[in-house]
Amino acid sequence: xxPSAFAYMAAGLGAALAVIGAGFGIGKLATGALEAMGxxxxxxxxIRATMIIAAALIEGLALFALVICIILSxx
Amino acid sequence: MxxxxxxxxxxxxxxxxxxxxxxxxxxxxxxxxxxxxxxxTGEASAHETHEAHEAKGYREREEEHENxxxxxxxxxxxxxxxxxxxxxxxxxxxxLLGAKVPLPIMxxxxxxxxxxxxxxxxxxxxxxxxxxxxxxxxxxKASQFIRVWRFKRVDGQPMGSSFFGDFSFTANLFFMAFxxxxxxILASIAGSRAKKSLVPKGTQNLVESLVVYVRDxxxxxxxxxxxxxxxxxxxxxxxFFILVMNLVxxxxxxxxxxxxxxxxxxxxxxxxxxxxxxxxxxxxxGEYLKHFSGGILEMDLPIFMKIMLTAIMLPxxxxxxxxxxxxxxxxxxxxxxxxxxxxxxxxxLAIFFQSYAVGFGVSVPFALFIxxxxxxxxxxxxxxxxxxxxxxxxxxxxxxHHEEEHGSEPAAAH
Numbered sequence: 001x002x003p004s005a006f007a008y009m010a011a012g013l014g015a016a017l018a019v020i021g022a023g024f025g026i027g028k029l030a031t032g033a034l035e036a037m038g039x040x041x042x043x044x045x046x047i048r049a050t051m052i053i054a055a056a057l058i059e060g061l062a063l064f065a066l067v068i069c070i071i072l073s074x075x
Numbered sequence: 076m077x078x079x080x081x082x083x084x085x086x087x088x089x090x091x092x093x094x095x096x097x098x099x100x101x102x103x104x105x106x107x108x109x110x111x112x113x114x115x116t117g118e119a120s121a122h123e124t125h126e127a128h129e130a131k132g133y134r135e136r137e138e139e140h141e142n143x144x145x146x147x148x149x150x151x152x153x154x155x156x157x158x159x160x161x162x163x164x165x166x167x168x169x170x171l172l173g174a175k176v177p178l179p180i181m182x183x184x185x186x187x188x189x190x191x192x193x194x195x196x197x198x199x200x201x202x203x204x205x206x207x208x209x210x211x212x213x214x215x216k217a218s219q220f221i222r223v224w225r226f227k228r229v230d231g232q233p234m235g236s237s238f239f240g241d242f243s244f245t246a247n248l249f250f251m252a253f254x255x256x257x258x259x260i261l262a263s264i265a266g267s268r269a270k271k272s273l274v275p276k277g278t279q280n281l282v283e284s285l286v287v288y289v290r291d292x293x294x295x296x297x298x299x300x301x302x303x304x305x306x307x308x309x310x311x312x313x314x315f316f317i318l319v320m321n322l323v324x325x326x327x328x329x330x331x332x333x334x335x336x337x338x339x340x341x342x343x344x345x346x347x348x349x350x351x352x353x354x355x356x357x358x359x360x361g362e363y364l365k366h367f368s369g370g371i372l373e374m375d376l377p378i379f380m381k382i383m384l385t386a387i388m389l390p391x392x393x394x395x396x397x398x399x400x401x402x403x404x405x406x407x408x409x410x411x412x413x414x415x416x417x418x419x420x421x422x423x424l425a426i427f428f429q430s431y432a433v434g435f436g437v438s439v440p441f442a443l444f445i446x447x448x449x450x451x452x453x454x455x456x457x458x459x460x461x462x463x464x465x466x467x468x469x470x471x472x473x474x475x476h477h478e479e480e481h482g483s484e485p486a487a488a489h
Contacts, residue, residue, distance in 0.1 A: 049292060053466065056459040060402040063409045 011073040018065030025058040091374035106379035133205040134197050155427050166246045167194050171328050180243045184234035251332040254319040272337030289314050302472040314461040321453035334411040346464040354471030367392045410456050414449040418442045
């Protein structure tokens, strides 16, 4: 296997791992937010806004990882 | 169970499309192999075609490239994906249903400032020529994603940096300007109506509901005190600019300006500058510099501990200064690009399999579904960018008596 083959493999595996982590994180976030909304429906608006911000931050971390994968796949 | 059924039918459709294609092209393939039986001449002719390829002009190469995707025998997934990525990338002209609208090319290289009204004018100047797609790709790979020139000098002399040199009015820039014009028209109509009567009607209703939403849901909860009113124009501008650019990009034949890194970089830089200026103005320069210690200096600690901890916190806070706008940039870019690549890939499936079954069974419904998702994403990303900007600016532009909250706030900024 050539070094670039390893780079492609690392990029693929890295992207998969990053997405697994982010998916787990956003899943937990949504669970928490939905439970909170179910308990206190009057707070739904505020919870939704906070949830979107937190989801965006988690997504940002996953995107950082994906950028590294894209750079690796360009090697 | 339902998911499994859908999956199975999908696979069946894909397979039927694939086999149909294989049957269709049984004959041309054998014809190909017959012509390629004489290896020596085949190699020589390949070399010749490469030479001829280099000598061709931009238009001829482009036509050849476009016909390549229509040719059943030479099609491959890689080529389809290549075409999808090309469609998303920036261009020096607008492609509107066959008609090509030229845009001016302006650049400054080692040989001074140059202006050409179109690609053809640049080609016929006998001074510069466009590089072939493979050449640009190879150079881009070698330069580690730093932008390279799309054209070169005929005499082969180096042109200098393209990052600051090439400021052509490209397609992305065109649609950015288009978005700004839409915003200016909408805002001036709504503004002049609002002066006459405060009861919203028509356009004023549309704009006012969004403005009130941004003020009440994004700015007021995050930015406190007098800074809310001071920064409102900035947030409204950013929100509407990103929203309209995202929505314009969803109209067929247009390009999404926000799916280009330079655009999102500029937007994130604006937020960065506003954040720092608001921080300095709200806290004063001394307090602003103090906050780089991450609140260590206000703690009740021995002086030695303070110095040691500040030495640790300083680089962390300093890097944190740049990761926030960097994350804003990447988030907007990646979200807007990803949706378009997915839509393009679904359309590309029909082209790859050369089958109506795949086209109507997979491409159209899935592309439509992603398109509707993209409409949602266009709003969410404008909202997220504005909200995060508001959170960052609100963190910096707090009143002095809110100082004790500072310790807990960086958690929101990852």
